[in-house]
Amino acid sequence: MKVQVRPGDTFWLYSQLFRIPVQLIEDSNPNVLPTSLMVGQTINIPGFIAEEYMIQQGDTISKLAKERNLAIDTIFLLNPNLNPNRLQINDRILLPRLVTDFVVDGNEAYDFGKLEKDLHRLVEIYPFLKVNRIGDSVLGKPLYEIEIGRGNRTIHFNASFHANEWITTPVLMRLLNEFIVSLVRGNPIRGIFTLPLYNRNRLSIVPMVNPDGVDLVLHGPPEEMKEELIEMNKGSLDFSGWKANIRGVDLNNQYPAYWEIEKKRKEPKSPAPRDYPGDEPLTEPEVMAMADLAQRKQFARLLAFHTQGREFYWGYENLEPPESEVLANEFAKVSGYDSVRYIDSHAGYKDWFIYIYRRPGFTFELGYGVNPLPITQFPQIYDEMLGVFLAALYM
Structure with missing residues (x-):
């Protein structure tokens, strides 16, 4: 106003x-x-x-x-x-x-257009939010980063690295929405007053890393790439299981943290709906934008939202700092998720972040079932992640 x-x-x-x-x-x-x-x-x-x-x-x-x-x-x-x-x-x-109601509904299919609409409305009502364009997708959609807070410790969240895991975007956007409503009203969330968190931290949020892929899963292929994408999808018109970006590269297998191991063992050797790590690391515009963001912002900690499994991973090659275990124990308590230190996986954003910066990084596998998870899981997932969101800012 x-x-x-x-x-x-x-x-x-x-x-x-x-x-x-x-x-x-x-x-x-x-x-x-x-x-x-x-x-x-x-x-x-x-x-x-x-x-x-x-x-x-x-x-x-x-x-x-x-x-x-x-x-x-x-x-x-x-x-x-x-x-x-x-x-x-x-x-x-x-x-x-x-304004006491939430802009972000969450209980609906959440595509790139919905994200842009919600971002516009949130900034209109809460102009202390700053929205940055950190890059563009393959098809030229803006990759948005939301900044909020005035602290000197930057905490990063991201969602929808994988197209068929799009439910992570409304979860993250709703967490942001509840946080800013609490700031304005002065009401605590689960007993925690949020203004001290605002003053202590600076949040960096990329709510949709893979907008082309999300729209492909929810709406099907764009006309200009229809034949190419159907062929890549083995002739199927069902894109609900698509995980990669629009060029058939898995964005969370693109980072130079033992990328060559993933390249050798991944079954797809050419662009595919999932798991193809590319011909080289850091080839995709979405991946380059996220790597550049980490370098510029120097995150104190990173949380990446994926689906599914109700567990999270927080170690990498024994390079994670002692702080990671303290945070992992708290995240497990407030979410009920299984805490997993090591898995046999490389080249992910979290892996690379720990490998390069030696700071706490976490990959959360939200919900349980077969991707894409049904939107009916949104309320439970949101409730589980609210405690994680608060703990990440509080500790």
Whole structure:
């Protein structure tokens, strides 16, 4: 919601009027100096939207404010020319409304278009979120990174490396949504107040690493690649099991952490719906974007969401730091997932992150069953991952 600065207004005043942390107002207006607000300047108030209201018989500004648990001055802030003594029936004014519902539904097929729509709405309501374009997919879809927080410790989450594991994207987006609603309202999540987490950490979230693949699984092949993809899919029109990117390369088998071992033992020797590691490491644009992001942001820890198995992996070649085991024990407690230190696998994003940076990395296999998991598993998976999300920021 946008308001115009009046004489004497400050960020602190807005914080008190709307009962939201001043840090969120500051971060929603990154190009505004809090100490030199100018009359008439436009300011973003996060977590609120302005709704039109028609004056009814018996309405007063005091009554409208009380009914909505608002400070009276918030109404005058949105209606600078309002005369409270001259309200007329059918007059139209603006009233602020705190957004308490979630933008991200989650219980639905979640394609790239849905992701973009939710991102646009979230940034509109919560402008302390920053969305960066870190690269492009093979078909030119933007690869989005969401940044939130003001700490000096960067914690990274990602989802949908694999196309038929798209349920991980709405899970991650809903976790973000609950976190930011908690920040604005000041309500704890499972007894944990989130503003200290916001101040301590900077979150880096890539909610859909493989947008071309996700859309292929959910909608079928694009017309310009239809014949090529059907041939790669062994003549089948059913793409629900597709795991790779649109070029038939498994994005989580593309990183230079003993990649040559995966190359030698993987059965596909050419582009395929799954498991083909490419001709060389780091050939795919999605993979290069994620590697570059890790290098630029220097994550303190990394959590990658996959499906399925209700377990997570956290070791690699005995290169993981002692902190990893402490985190793994906590993640196992709050999620009920099995903690697995080592598996015979290489060339994944988590593997490479530990191999290069010697920092904690985790691959979570959400839910249980056959990919793609049914959306009916969303509530349970979300509940299991909420504790993991909080613990990753808290510890």
